[in-house]
Amino acid sequence: MVSVVSLWLPVLLSAVLVFIVSSIIHMVLRYHRGDVGPVPDEAEVMDALRPFKIPPGDYCIPHAADPKEMNSPEFVEKTKKGPVALVTILPNGPMKMGPSLAMWFGYCVLVGVFAGYAAGLHIGPGADYMAVFKMVSVVAFAGYSLAILQSAIWWHRGWGATLRTLFDGFIYSLLTAGTFGWLWP
Numbered sequence: 616m617v618s619v620v621s622l623w624l625p626v627l628l629s630a631v632l633v634f635i636v637s638s639i640i641h642m643v644l645r646y647h648r649g650d651v652g653p654v655p656d657e658a659e660v661m662d663a664l665r666p667f668k669i670p671p672g673d674y675c676i677p678h679a680a681d682p683k684e685m686n687s688p689e690f691v692e693k694t695k696k697g698p699v700a701l702v703t704i705l706p707n708g709p710m711k712m713g714p715s716l717a718m719w720f721g722y723c724v725l726v727g728v729f730a731g732y733a734a735g736l737h738i739g740p741g742a743d744y745m746a747v748f749k750m751v752s753v754v755a756f757a758g759y760s761l762a763i764l765q766s767a768i769w770w771h772r773g774w775g776a777t778l779r780t781l782f783d784g785f786i787y788s789l790l791t792a793g794t795f796g797w798l799w800p
Contacts, residue, residue: 617735619728621800629794630723633759633787637719640783650776665743669704676700701770723787726758728792744796752792758785 621628641647654660677693679685734750760781767777 617731617738617740617800619732619735621730622727622735622795622798625795625798626724627799628729629727629755629791630720632790632794633723633726634716634720636790637707637783637784640786647779650773650779669721672702674700674702674704676702726755726787727791727795729758730754731751731795738799740800742799744799746800747794748796752788755791756784758787759787784785 676699677690679690684690732752733754733776734747738746738750763772763777763784765782766772767774
């Protein structure tokens with residue numbers, strides 16, 4: 616068994632590598648540009664919503680208080696009339712990337728901790744590179760990718776964006792696994 620504390624270097628280094636590569640993916644390669652699109656007549660839609668002063672949060676339009684209401688003729692008619700939407704309202708003002716980037720880095724560390732912990736439970740010190748690589752890559756892929764499928768299934772996020780994000784997670788898991796394999800005690 617290898618303690619997760621002894622894996623601090625691969626945890627941090629893999630988080631740094633994933634952070635850097637994710638920045639390259641989003642700022643240089645930019646294949647995520649089409650993940651979201653504008654609404655038609657954006658200015659008019661924004662003007663129409665502004666008077667409601669909707670606080671930041673996640674919303675469903677139309678909204679049913681419970682499953683019974685979802686089956687009511689009135690609710691069904693609302694869905695037929697449309698639009699049906701899942702909307703996230705952000706705070707007004709320029710987007711502040713700093714807090715999100717800090718949380719992303721923390722998330723990368725967390726994935727590394729769990730991947731290292733799982734590998735350390737089953738793989739001893741001095742293990743073969745590929746044994747470490749295989750275990751860490753599976754756990755890291757689960758951490759970086761699998762939950763995004765729920766967004767596509769339940770929240771109707773586009774499958775193209777979902778598959779691109781799964782691909783990113785695959786790359787991140789390989790970086791994480793390679794780092795752990797290289798620096799395994």
